[in-house]
Amino acid sequence: MTRPPEADRPAEADRPAEPGHPPDTGHSAEGVRTTESGHPDEPTSTPKATHPGVGHRAPEANRPEKRDRAPEAGRVRVRVRVEGIVQGVGFRPFVHDLAGRHGIDGFVGNDGDGVFAEAEGEPARLAAFVSDLDLCAPPLAVVERVTAEPAAPVGARGFQIVASIAGGSRSALVSPDTATCADCLRELNDPEDRRHGYAFTNCTHCGPRYTITADVPYDRPNTTMRDFPLCAACAKEYADPSDRRFHAQPVCCPACGPSLRFVLADGSPVAGDPVDSAVSLLREGGIVAVKGLGGFHLAVLASDAAAVARLRQRKHREAKPFAVMVGDLAAARALVEVDDAAEAVLTGPRRPIVLLRRLPGAATAEEVAPGAADLGVLLPYTPLHHLLAGRLAAPFVLTSGNLAGAPIEHRDAEAAARLAGIADAFLTHDRPVHARADDSVVRLFRGRELPLRRSRGHAPAPLAAHRPFPRPVLACGPELKNTFCLAKGSRAFVSPHVGDLEDYATLRAYTETVAHHRRLFGIAPEVVAHDLHPEYLSTKFAVDLAEAEGLDLVAVQHHHAHIAACLADNGEDGPVIGVAFDGLGYGPDGALWGGELLIADLARYHRAACLTPVPMPGGAAAIREPWRMAAAHLAAAYDGGAPALPLHDLHAGRWDAVTALARSGLGSPLTSSAGRLFDAVAALAGLRGTARYEGEAAIALERAADPAESGAYPLPVLDGDPLVLSCPDLIRAVADDVRKGTGPSLISARFHNALARAVVAAARVLRTRTGLTTAALSGGVFQNVLLLDRVTSGLEAAGFRVLLHSRVPPNDGGLSLGQAHVAASHDLL
Template sequence: MTAWSVRVRGTVQGVGFRPFVHRVATGLSLDGEVRNVGGDVLIDVGGPEAAVTRLVKALRDQAPPAARVVEVIVAPAEGAPAPGFRVTPSGDADLTGGFAGLPADLATCDDCLHELFDPGDRRFRYPFINCTNCGPRATIVDALPYDRERTAMAGFTLCRRCAAEYCDPSDRRFHAEPVACPACGPRLTWHAGKRSAYADQALTAAAGAIGVGRIVAVKGLGGYQLICDATDPSVVERLRHRKQRPRKPFAVMVVDLGAAHAVADLCPEGWTMLTSPARPIVLLPARAGSPVAAAVAPGVDRVGLFLPYTPLHHLLLRTVGRPLVVTSGNRADEPIAIGDADAATRLAGIADGFLSHDRPIRARYDDSVVHIAAGTARMLRRARGYAPGSLPLPVPARRPVLAVGAQLKHTFTLARGDRALVGPHGGDLADADTLAAFRATVAQLSRLHRFEPEVVAHDLHPDYLSTAYAREAAAGPDLIGVQHHHAHVVSCAAEHGVDGPFLGIAYDGLGYGDDGRLWGGELLLATYTGFRRLGRFGAAPLPGGEAAVRRPARTALGYLYGGEFPLPQGSPPALCRRMPAAEQTVVRRMIERRVNSPYASSTGRFLDVAASLLGICDDNGYEGEAAILLESAAHRATGSPAPLPWRLTEVDGLWVYDWSGTLGDLLSRHDGGEPAADLALAVHRAVVDVTVELCGRAAESTGVRVVCLSGGCMQNRILAGSLPPALRAAGLTALLNRDVPAGDGGISYGQAVVAAARLAGGG
């Protein structure tokens, strides 16, 4: 006989872990108890040594699907437990050594879905049905440990039947904290002008409005959503106008996999992600003949598709019977509305009606987005279903670190001990509202985990609002500045546990270099603590700065008339015909006089220029549109185009991509009638060839053969799919981001890794 005390760390609360432990322990006839303590699960167990050993092994090997066991710590107990095995009330704990495993929200499970549509079940058509295997988690938590009285459900007293389920260890709803039913749980409301309805009639009214071409604001898990008929081009255009989102694609929700097949081409990886408990939006190739209106994703060859993840979504889709646009409840660049009064004010000019309910939302979580690149699902936006899960730190943080991220696609990271907790996607830090939302989310997660930062890591760009936030904290925590592209490549290296120096390819739009210039096409020799720049893309002016980023045609003139490498021919006639003469004159004067025309060595801007010169996109309606349309065009290539010329030259000790031959030949061949799609593919292949040559030279001179590929341009499927095999053929190991975005959404994780490594004084 033996008695052990077992502590399980990780995502082990709100995922049915205590009922699982109870089932296994009673099945083995063990004595003891299980309880939540802080963010962990603590088990006191006694019995035959072989049976206790089997229990401990099961904690790792048979944990519930949504659990994520990071560590199982076993120690001898002081005495044998009382007979029987029990689930006991939660306790408190010191969290200074790590993070509580705050569970992410989980999609409706098959068992609950069956009950939802079973006329004989007491929860038939109840929009808030859930159990220990599904339902809201992170979006309803007030405090930890995760128990009902510390959630937004505290105000809903369990009825007799729900209480019996909640207290029965053999029931699927045993300690399912959001458990409820029509008799005791939240209730729907519908408001449209002076008309109101409640419960099932509210749902019917909302579905009816969507069915006749109205836009409905729906209170979701982590914020309000705007929903309309995805097959009706007129309502989609109306939503674009009201939401001030002229061209950026919308996501589409479909009722099941059969409907998904009608909208997109599904691969095994896409099928797996669509049906996972996280239920992210998955970018998939659009199917010809899809019922979805072209206005949903204008000009691109992919559709953002997802399946219902709440009972309310299931009910709406079954009732309307069509694919639905489901997008964030906000105007462009604003934070998502989560409060009922805020939504009523901010969405009044967008929505024709409001489908709400009386369960409060405690934390703002947008939908996650993934895509399939190089045969693997990779994160583009890390939010609901994944955040706020923690990731490993390759070098433990000796002091608590808050990494505040960049400006676009913003996230932040809390780092303590050997874990980094990446907060949810917060959008672009564009104004006071988004900055306030960032502050509120930092405060909420810090409070939950009793986190007090002693160090703040930030980007070097002096004008980022995240940097300003860090400077405000300068009187308290120490500051550590981290170069933008170093953070990018470190995020990739840390994901893969790279040990020792590595080569980093950081291809993105713009980031502030340590020389005060704008970078974006970089080859670095890096460790977790620092880097040395080895190569870059050729630089060119951005006439008007941010105005050039928004208008690739301006950037194209910068490359043509003021670039580091002169092009061999004059003005391209097609581009000049599309640009007003007055604009051309002003832009050329800015370039010649170097007025508000910062130079940038950027892969993203180079791809923008190619898109403009090929007549694919002269204006970015959303961040990265030109590069996205260039990639879409490349996928339509009908043949194997001849390579575009390129060369590397040496400038100030760096290998530099001279793109003059590439762009000059691109213009000549386009003027000669070669299809834009074929040339778009040739541009991508040129970037791949240049990158392989850069890395080959770097490997030869440094002896380092591991290459970490990151930055927003590595979210391009052609680059992500072509570079790893090309680098492997050159004898190099190539790694891509997977669990954190390669774009700016992964910057905060990279900053946290760098700060932790510098604090430890190691690489």
């Protein structure tokens, strides 16, 4: 969408805004630069640089300087291009202010490639101005490159922000959504401020970005704020260089912006203050659907066991833990252990859910996170959440607004239809959500973030690639925890969390998001990468797309993609000894891999070691019923003559049939999965014979471990190619401990220690064979920080350098990044 011709002329500060269009401004006195603490979304692997290059020449209609004087002697002019996350972060106001401080004349604007400018002044001042574009950039900006080329001086007077230009290569980056800043929060809580209690308060340092953006350049007409014309007061702020809302595209207030409403599940409006009405219903045990930045959430009072149980029943989420929102750090510290690292993440601009150790006696119902040692906690990240948390003054569950397994609802009509059977009422508003984004989730490992779900607050910021992609790539990702990746040049755009591609609703959300990202970032892929598994919906999508558009197709083995993702996450090529431990991944031999050591770089891999393959009786049924994996492992360890154990008695009616199924091989594919080994041990230890959600048995096993136990079961490494980490000895030792009455805490600890030591032993053998001294750890099993610590410490003590994930998850949510890099490396062969 482009502005009408008259919008190309700078507007006066007191000129009423056109509907949906903030006014452009002329030069005025030097403004006051206001900043909030923050940091770039993603680290880059290459230093920022200011260097000569190709600038951007604005069309004559967009070059508004007054020219009633001849160019002065000694003055020079440059055309400047700034690339990176420089839209939606206050960059043009910053440039305007910077020009005033350096005495520079000219103009700045947005287009489809980022920020362009023409600047004129004395050479020394101009050089300092160009340098400071990078060095002094706003806190939320990520400047990737500043280029400048000489231009003929024109005798410019003043410095202006000019109308945006559509088109270009569409390489402009969209900022992630950012939590409410301290200044906006003060206004929200100030009874004398005109935005007191206003749920949509924002400025150039905070607020919605990606989730409201339909197109680039990032200007109000290209966002879902286009239908909210600025009032005179907001227009004045927008036009004032000394105001922190100077050119803030989502700026609004109660007089001109979105408004809240509270309606019952049948659509009946409720009179009175919407937030107060929501708080009253929550205190009465009701379930409220809350429209947030990237979609709807479901809220219920965390201390109300009956209400939480009702939410679980309606949402069809039997036991998987819920996240809890609290009003501030003090409230968080009443529920979980918060150290300095956790405080920094909880209060940072991204505001993810952080999994932290639950405190005894925490004021949340057990039903919030049944049996869990950790609790997912997050602080408010929008004004609406601050209002809700402040007035409720109690922890409340905030979980994705969907049925279990479906994508988060983000459109009003669909949310009303699909959530009416779950929520008793809706706290909603009239600002559309253009792009859905679920909450991000992290754990902390050795004081830094270990991402488990990368979404709101991170996406769609690109991950800098340490080597350019030869051709544009679309990597379609896995079946579970799906993300996709669009990559071009030196940027890889990993999508927000999509979910599990197991039904039509999620597949539709996936295809819509792929199309939106292709359009938003102007990437037309020439290569499509996909998982080896032929039945994944993401694989079928990739094949259909490649056929429809005539694109090259690259199949990438699941665990190679895991190791490639870890390499890319660390800006390395390999080769490394890659440890890929997860639930399942299709192997080229037709077996289901998952406990692998690979010799791998970005282009190739060799299976160098694996866990003992065993049958998976009943296929997917063995994932839902971990006791089946225990039966399979016992049958393999004792050659059919396993001793009687308590687990056998619990499933006596089906045990023989399941072991016979495993022996027959019918519907029982072989698997070397580490995740299924965790399931087997958890079941043997009496922790989980059935799993109510993915990974429940493994999580229970991690939670049960006694960290002080140093003993380990035998897990020998057998010679061969591949090496085999032989599980029968381990299973027999576990069975012996179970017969002796050894408790789950010791069984779990000895198992974790055994697996970690076996990985180190295998890595030592492979180092001797290959000379490699770097190891990379990836796969969903390494969400387990106890195992991660044991393996990392053991490898480091043995002299290895260890690569871990920090920008994308080790689970399948990071897989698409690895697929993209493998596909790109094939181009280079």
